[in-house]
Amino acid sequence: MAGLPCLPTLVLFSRTNPLSNGVVAIELDEIEFPYNDSVVAKTLEYARTVLYPETLNHSMRVYYYQQFPAQAASLNPATWALTCLLHDLGTGEENLTATRMSFDIYGGIKALYVLEDFGATTDQAEAAAEAIIRHEDMGVDGAITYFGQLGFKKLVHDTTRRLINEAHPRLQMEELVKPWCHSTHLVDFDRLIEANTLMKQW
Numbered sequence: 001m002a003g004l005p006c007l008p009t010l011v012l013f014s015r016t017n018p019l020s021n022g023v024v025a026i027e028l029d030e031i032e033f034p035y036n037d038s039v040v041a042k043t044l045e046y047a048r049t050v051l052y053p054e055t056l057n058h059s060m061r062v063y064y065y066q067q068f069p070a071q072a073a074s075l076n077p078a079t080w081a082l083t084c085l086l087h088d089l090g091t092g093e094e095n096l097t098a099t100r101m102s103f104d105i106y107g108g109i110k111a112l113y114v115l116e117d118f119g120a121t122t123d124q125a126e127a128a129a130e131a132i133i134r135h136e137d138m139g140v141d142g143a144i145t146y147f148g149q150l151g152f153k154k155l156v157h158d159t160t161r162r163l164i165n166e167a168h169p170r171l172q173m174e175e176l177v178k179p180w181c182h183s184t185h186l187v188d189f190d191r192l193i194e195a196n197t198l199m200k201q202w
Contacts, residue, residue, distance in 0.1 A: 037078040040085075042118040047085045050092040058082055082120065083128040084113040084139045087135055108133030 034040045047056055063084040089095060090107025099106050112129035
């Protein structure tokens with residue numbers, strides 16, 4: 001992980017303070033990131049050039065939050081890494097003001113073409129793009145792809161969550177630039193995010 005701005009090795013769960021769902025402690029160095037996949041390597045370098053460091057850190061956290069035994073058994077790590085690395089592509093400095101489209105929609109479309117250019121299969125690029133476009137969807141009706149369902153509620157220990165958020169504060173930029181963006185369509189989205197009991201203090 002040399003040179004990669006991500007979290008230090010932290011115990012995500014406390015053995016002395018286990019969470020109610022029975023998860024066990026996993027350290028980050030136990031979780032493999034697919035650096036050797038050529039498409040992932042190109043995408044990581046691209047992400048480093050177009051994303052703010054805080055956003056890249058966030059993207060890496062999303063990857064690690066999902067790499068637990070129950071989820072990892074069903075995941076293609078390369079496709080998941082591509083999705084995570086580019087899921088906030090639309091918030092990059094050159095992208096946020098390049099279009100009137102909402103960041104998630106524009107980012108998903110751009111990610112589709114970027115990934116195809118980097119050699120991803122059509123299925124892989126489309127799976128990532130679909131998840132990126134829909135990653136702000138908060139509803140429970142209808143269907144969504146597997147990647148779009150992944151969440152990390154109750155997977156990360158309180159101490160780790162505090163360290164993550166103190167080191168990498170959340171930014172609220174898009175609504176200032178695009179008051180019509182997709183986020184505003186989600187009723188009380190900003191307040192729901194801020195009231196999330198897992199993240200409320202941040």
